[in-house]
Amino acid sequence: MKERKLQNLFSMMFFVTMLLLIPIIGYADIVSWDTQQYTAYASNGSSNQTSYGVPSLAHVGSKFSQPYREATAEITDTSMYAFAYLWAADGNVAARSDFSGTYTAQADTPLFQFTYSLLFNNYNFTQHTYPSADNSAWLTVYDVTDNATLYSNNALSLTSNPSVISVATMANHSISVNFGVESDYYSEGSGGEALTLSYGTAVAPEPISSILFVTGGTFLAGRRLLRRKA
Numbered sequence: 368m369k370e371r372k373l374q375n376l377f378s379m380m381f382f383v384t385m386l387l388l389i390p391i392i393g394y395a396d397i398v399s400w401d402t403q404q405y406t407a408y409a410s411n412g413s414s415n416q417t418s419y420g421v422p423s424l425a426h427v428g429s430k431f432s433q434p435y436r437e438a439t440a441e442i443t444d445t446s447m448y449a450f451a452y453l454w455a456a457d458g459n460v461a462a463r464s465d466f467s468g469t470y471t472a473q474a475d476t477p478l479f480q481f482t483y484s485l486l487f488n489n490y491n492f493t494q495h496t497y498p499s500a501d502n503s504a505w506l507t508v509y510d511v512t513d514n515a516t517l518y519s520n521n522a523l524s525l526t527s528n529p530s531v532i533s534v535a536t537m538a539n540h541s542i543s544v545n546f547g548v549e550s551d552y553y554s555e556g557s558g559g560e561a562l563t564l565s566y567g568t569a570v571a572p573e574p575i576s577s578i579l580f581v582t583g584g585t586f587l588a589g590r591r592l593l594r595r596k597a
Contacts, residue, residue, distance in 0.1 A: 394571065395476075395480060395569040395570065395571040396569060396570050396571070397568075398468075398470050398479075398569060399470055399471075400468045400469065401468075401469045401470050401471060401541070402467075402468060402469045403467070403469075404419060404420075404468070405419065405420045405465075405466055406418070406419055406442075406463075406464070406465050406466075406467070406547075407441060407442050407464050408440055408461075408462065408463040408464075409438035409439060409463075410438055410460065410461045410462075411460055420442075436453055436460050437450070437452045437460065437559075438450065438451050438452075438461055438462040439462055440462040440463055440464045442464040442465075445565060445566065446563065446564065446566065447464040447466075447547060447548050447564040447566070448464060448548070448561065448562070448563050448564075449462040449463055449464050449548045449549055449550040449561065449562045450550060450559070450560075450561040451550040451551065451552040451559050451560060451561075452552070452558070452559030452560075453552065453558060459551065459552060460552055461549070461550065461551040461552070462549070463547060463548070463549040464547055464548055464549075464564075465547025465548075466544075466545065466547060467543070467544070467545045468543070468544050468545075469511065469543045469544070470541075470542055470544075470570075471539060471542070472536040472537060472538055472539065472541075472542050472570070473538060473539075473570065474539075476570035476571055477535060477536050477537070477538060477570075477572070477573060478533045478534065478535060478571045478573065478574075479508055479517075479533070479534045479536055479542060479568070479569075479570055480531060480532070480533050480534075480568070480570065480571050481506055481531070481532045481544075481546065481567075481568055482529050482530070482531050482532075482566065482567040482568075482569070483506075483523065483532075483564060483565060483567075484526055484527055484528060484530065484564075484565045485504050485523055485524070485525050485526055485548075485562065485563070485565075486527060486562070486563045487502065487525055487560065487561070487562055487563075488560060488561045488562075488563075489558075489560050502548075502551070502560060502562055503521055503549050504522070504523040504546075504547070504548045504549075504562060504564055505519075505520060505521045505522070505523060505545075505546060505547060506518065506519075506523060506532060506544075506545075507520075507543075507544070508534045508536075508542065508543070508544055509542070509543040509544075510537065510540050510541075510542060511540070511541040511543050512539075512540040512541050513540065517534050517535070517542075518532070518534045520532075529565075533574075544568070546566065548562040548563075549562070550562050
């Protein structure tokens with residue numbers, strides 16, 4: 368009977384603990400950036416244009432257009448675009464959009480979350496020869512305080528469905544984040560390509576699985592301790 372009462376007591380404690388945790392489970396907040404910069408770069412192979420901005424500017428764009436060549440880079444606070452194209456011309460064109468920023472990690476939201484979808488369009492025609500393309504989309508998360516790379520991926524997967532990348536950080540550490548898209552195209556003829564990245568950034572608490580593991584472990588340890596005392 369005593370054992371039964373103790374089990375009921377701990378079950379109630381566990382249930383109450385989970386009720387108290389419900390307000391923070393699944394909660395995510397905006398990133399309070401200490402520094403941030405948007406960059407849009409477009410080049411025809413010999414000349415280039417670069418534009419800079421911050422989120423207070425709704426749009427940052429750079430475009431290099433001349434007969435038979437076009438490179439366009441655009442970036443907002445929710446999307447990036449890189450487009451490179453040749454019309455019956457030899458040479459190369461390139462476009463790149465990227466974001467760089469730093470923030471201070473907080474104890475209650477130790478996860479950096481990057482949500483994205485990435486689309487690729489290829490514009491090749493029959494008259495093109497020897498096409499060469501270098502397309503990339505990347506994300507790097509770096510701990511400036513510890514001088515350590517927390518996450519690095521130079522080839523984000525193509526996906527039309529939102530994908531979430533979560534990176535654990537240390538409280539009160541300065542975290543540097545960089546991500547972007549680039550399209551670099553060379554061909555003798557006509558062709559081109561474009562990358563479109565839709566994204567969002569946030570900070571969040573530890574996932575529910577970790578909370579359940581710690582709370583459940585405490586519950587089981589308490590039961591074993593009381594059994595020994597009984």
